[in-house]
Amino acid sequence: MTAAMPKFSDLDALYSNEEAKVATEMYEDPDLFQEEMEKIFKNTWVWVAHESEFPDKGSFKLSNVGLDPVIVVRDRKGVIHCMVNRCRHRAATVCEVKKGKTSSFQCPYHGWGYGLDGSLRALPYPEQYGDDFDKAQHGLLKLRTESYNGMVFATFKEDIEPLVDFLGPKVCKYIDLFMKQGGGFPVKVLGEHQFTVPMNWKVQLENTTDAYHFPVVHKSFLQSLDEATEDMFDFLDKGRGWVEDLGNGHSVMMMIPEREDLDSGLDEPIEDRFQELAEEIRAEGYSEDQVKKIVKAVGGAGFNLNLFPNVSFSLAFFRVLTPVSVDQTDIRHIAIGMDGGPQAANRMRIRLHEHFQGPMGFGSPDDAEVWERVQRGTKGGGQLPILVNRGMVDEEPGDLGPRGHISAETGMRAAYGMWKRMMVGA
Template identity: 85%
Template sequence: MSHPMPKFSDLDALYSPEAKVATSMYEDPELFKVEMERIFHRTWVWVAHESEVPEKGSFKLSNVGLEPVIVARDRKGVLHVMINRCRHRAATVCEVKKGKTSSFQCPYHGWGYGLDGSLRALPYPEQYGDDFSKEQHGLQRLRTESYQGMVFATFNEEIEPLEDFLGPQVRHYIDLFMKQGGGFPVKVLGEHQFSVPMNWKVQLENTTDAYHFPVVHKSFMQTLDGATEDMFDFLDKGKGWVEDLGNGHSIMMMIPELEDLDADLDAPIPDRFADLAEELRGEGYPEDQVRKIVRAVGGAGFNLNLFPNVSFSLAFFRVLTPVAVDRTDIRHIAIGMDGGPAAANRARIRLHEHFQGPMGFGSPDDAEVWERVQRGTQGGEQLPILVNRGIVDEEPGTSGPRGHISAETGMRAAYKMWKRMMSV
């Protein structure tokens, strides 16, 4: 017997007070359109890291939901985020993923725009009449703010400042995560991009899901040395936690001893980093700096998930871009030390390749189960998706509930925000 799918007008039917998610949340194209309008058009969305546009004239392409944008740094060093659409006949004005330029020009009729999006020139302007205003025909600009080099943009001019949207707890954990610079600024080293036939919320759920780790990432665990495997055995040890940080954000603290990379620098250097430490000493780095750099290379002990599209995951940034109701683009961004030792950045890249890279043990396994979730929703559409694990013993945290390391607290945080935004 076929059961009618809940409509997005009935939010409790889509995400229930008992933490059950309706199958249509992953499948309904009309619901997806409303999400793009009520969520991605109304909140802060991550678009770039400042190191990707380091100099005047630097630019990169990004997205805010479905909308293509250009992130550019103008001649005064100010960052702008603009819709990648000519104001004349809608052609994109840039198709190069990143680079450096003095202006953007539409390839169709030659309208030229400055790095700040202003319309600078157009052929034969007299045909528009004397009252045509170039000031009113620049590229559409989005409100843009940054925190710790992370650049966010929004269409919503009335939204609270970015720092308020993040909140003090999230800012605290971002500050800790950025200690992976080892005393140097953090910079993007490169990225791995791929597309998965899944709804964007499938990935949103994953970053603070420790429950899957020993199952999905068993092959990864088998490649580790004994000490590292023991460190990643966080589910059995149960020392970590998951916490709702407000506004849909959450943290999964997997390895509490690596929460603050500046703490416990006198601890023995792990065997897997012994050669790196010796190389740094050979380059003349003092012992205290060697220890700081080596500890930073290994990454932080937590995943920080920011609603709706970016996470700080152990040692990299993960960014999701919704493409369609059943298609999502993913970027895994490797980060390193700007001005730091080449040996340390090489080590960071090797670690990234081991888990996140296309031939690594993490990304392919994750992508496989994400796709299988989407395929599974084709059957039993009346069956709910459960995100209620750990409700039984949640405790109050600083900003919201805190649960066991395997609890689905982070998913409930995201869906609570989803529900709040969809009700507006």
């Protein structure tokens, strides 16, 4: 059989940069989904872990790069490796523990043993493979792995540009700003909420750069806040924020500009909602300068930094998507806090995370509902486009791409533009 022609429409019909219209089959076509897994998820940097999730030599976590289950691990020298979780003999997974510490990975089927760097160390009765069996050729399939400010990315594309170049200086700047919510301590993962939603992965890709939905979908969350906090989240009416295309499909959505840099405004009085926390931190023996810095950091950053194709730094947490099938996507909302910071501060960050995020949060279930409603809605009216053209009317040029109103769909257009470039194979 020769290579089959793709069954889906040509790329211009699927997404038009000029009109910013997305074809319905973008969420519905299983052949297109398979093509995306090859052309996008096997060809770019994909987020796999935060370094604090596997802090020690020999510690590891399971993750995914597109559809491929991978192991991310630190070897005895502290070097981070990422490899496909599949024995080179007969394909069994070599690890089914989600997180842990080990000195090696052993296949449960026939006992092939792999080192922390994925190299094949030993196998029972090797003589039946003959004298020229080369163990060096039978290590776990490795991915290229690089980190920036604690965030670990991996890629199947050996000759891809370095991670920092893919991100670019402006994305790196926003990552650095985001990590200031360590409050002077390293950022540490404190846990994660996981839920799967019957939706195409791109519905999620759009959502993290969608401020327009916030007062509608999250009205019941806003109603549960004190007045000052509710006012802080009123970024659509204030209209001072913006969305900016940062190149390579990445974008930033600046919702609360006064929280862009958490080191600024530290002279201002502590907000009422954090007074009790400030007292607790003082009681733990921190100086007043530290208390102010830590309290400000507890409140989280003021923006969503959306990295193509699978991770968002979202106000106060990491949001990770993993495509499962054309109409199913796994979502992780990863809580972060201060490594070695005051217990009261981390406790409050956890409570704030639980308030909005996850299967029982006051926010995530409503997000999940509308995402599913998109997938259900696209079953009908297949000839109708999905519109991501909001805010094109008054976009201005930014440093790397357009910059629009806080409720503009500029970030979606950035992501779909990258989607198209990668699907073309350029």
